[in-house]
Amino acid sequence: MEKMMSETTQSGRKVGAEVTVSMDGYSGTGPEDDMSWAMAHISSEQSELYYExxxxxxxxxxxGRTNWEGFTSVWPAITSDPASSPRTRDLGTWLAAVEKIVFSTTLETYDLDQSEWTNARVSHDVVGEVKTLKRQPGRDILVLNSASIIQTLLKADLIDDLYLTVVPSTLGAGTRVLPDGHASSWRLSSATSFPVSGAVSLHYERA
Structure with a gap:
């Protein structure tokens, strides 16, 4: 099973980014993407154990704003559904309560108060916010499947752990995760295969 991200160290909190991508490198087809191309993996028991x-x-x-709006529109119902697995309900409970920073140029914190989720606020400065968070006490920081945030933090050399889950689908177009024109070096920490869905998760650490 994937090793948990580390507790706080003297060098500060680590920043991880978790994202599901197609074989041709896209994390979605656009704002209306229903993620149907990845649901066989996302909804599998094997993936629940890995993400936990x-x-x-x-x-x-x-x-980001798109993920905030998408997550809050579906996760409260999933969390309260008795048919959901215990791990899924635990994840939903964690998502609802964990500190959440939503990066958006259009939302304000009072917009987030309309959701059933709590402990969320808006920030407009990705790099500045993350640099501040890294200096604060706490466990690690995780970007949840937001390509624009991942690209910004990669360019600023602020991502320590990159979790790429590649599913056996191609999209042909959409939103790419890795920024063009940016070179960096990484070390493979672990690789996890999921026979049921055919996906592979690769955990890279900054070299």
């Missing part, structure tokens, strides 16, 4: 090993080591989650 990541999020239980995190005390701050970072999201």
């Amino acid at each position: 090993g990541i999020w239980r080591g995190v005390s701050t989650a970072l999201l």
